[in-house]
Amino acid sequence: MHITRTFLAGAALAVSSFVGGATALAAEEVNIYSFRQPFLIQPMLDAFTAETGIRTNVVFTNQGLVERLKAEGMNSPADLVLTVDIARLTELAKADVVQPVSSAVLDENIPPNFRDPKGLWFGLTTRARAIYASKERVPKGTITSYNDLTDPKWKGKVCSRPGDHSYNIGLLGAMIEHVGIDASRTWLEGVKANLGEKPTGADRNQVKEIMEGVCDLALANTYYMGAMLDDPEQRAWAESAYMVFPDLDGHGTHVNISGMAMTKSAPNKDNALKLMEFLSGEEAQELYATVNHEYPVKPGVPLSPLVASWGEFTGDPIPLATIASHADEALRLVNETGFNEGP
Ligand SMILES: [Fe+2]
Incomplete structure (x- = not known):
């Protein structure tokens, strides 16, 4: 003792x-x-x-x-x-x-x-880096890939936590491996151009922004759907959105x-x-x-019944060690593009 x-x-x-x-x-x-x-x-x-x-x-x-x-x-x-x-x-x-x-x-x-x-x-x-979409304003089937976040039709409607957070660095690391540094920079610039506001807060805050009408789309990890549903104060945030398992250049959804x-x-x-x-x-x-x-x-x-209810998806089979090997380049991209300064 x-x-x-x-x-x-x-x-x-x-x-x-x-x-x-x-x-x-x-x-x-x-x-x-x-x-x-x-x-x-x-x-x-x-x-x-x-x-x-x-x-x-x-x-x-x-x-x-x-x-x-x-x-x-x-x-x-x-x-x-x-x-x-x-x-x-x-x-x-x-x-x-x-x-x-x-x-x-x-x-x-x-x-x-x-x-x-x-x-x-x-x-x-594992957890997937999902796209949360407004139930009211984004018809099902509209969003299928991370690239959809750069479509000009979502200008001012995309929310994300800061680009240098490890969850986004992981996603960028996988992207750098699959599509290269230049295409990854273009993607990041495209998302930045569509941001509804300066990136701030954590994943759940972005989903709250969907409920409040600031954004229609947000990047956030899958388990936060469950965490928000578990929390009486956040339940309405979760209920305002549905999750999409986005494809990354044909490799499936990024998982960490x-x-x-x-x-x-x-x-x-x-x-x-x-x-x-x-x-x-x-x-x-x-x-x-x-x-x-x-x-x-x-x-x-x-899977737990709730997690199973989110549907099946293909996770990107890339080794996590490979994702980690691109962390420095990913961070450099975030800085070079000024992602955290917002739209
Ligand atoms: Fe987390």
Whole structure:
């Protein structure tokens, strides 16, 4: 119990205070640093503990985890990092705070495009970058591709969060791979020209703009449809729009991942691997995807009824590692086009 509290209070304590604790933790616990909100991961962690008897300790934060892992170095008590977006996962790899993991179970459960070739990170769920369209003003079937966002007939009617947000950088990275840098710049300029306002806020704010009549079309991730429906204040935003799974140059809809990585310092390496394998398995996959309205990475795991109701789509099979390799070019395009300055 004392050890658990020490871990949870870690942010405020000196690194040296973990050293003894981390050793003593071995064999029965896993320490997790999470970018994901507690309610999203607790059901899976409870199931893991029920099955294995291994306890989990979670430190939740939505920023500063990479810096913290760097500062703690090999004294870090963390074993596993849970996060969203390929950008965060590659940031961990670049910062050299995670270690390669080799596991036949992970390789079996997680398709190769959703994991790092060197085993430094693994996808757990996927989410598509959808286009939300006004039920009132955009007839079904009108929008089929990301390119449709650049059609001059939507001038002043497209909403997006800032271009340099990792979700848009991921989409641009996939586009750069498929159509090249020049066509991607043209696309970004076309979307910018159609913006209804300066990009601001997060994905859900863009859907709210559809409800308020500011925009007719918005880029936003799929799980936000579920999140808005779950929230009494946001339900009307969701109900004002329907989702389209847009095609990217014949490759399907851009998908990104949430994922996990084992820290370089992991004091409970064996238990951490057990948890990673558990999270990639059937039971956890179904739970994990359902709680946040995402898609399981493991093939054949059933979708939640709500997610299934959004319909089938073809996800772009491009490796997430390839998408990540274009992040710098994507960011440069956003800056060069002045996307964030608005129309
Ligand atoms: Fe998100």
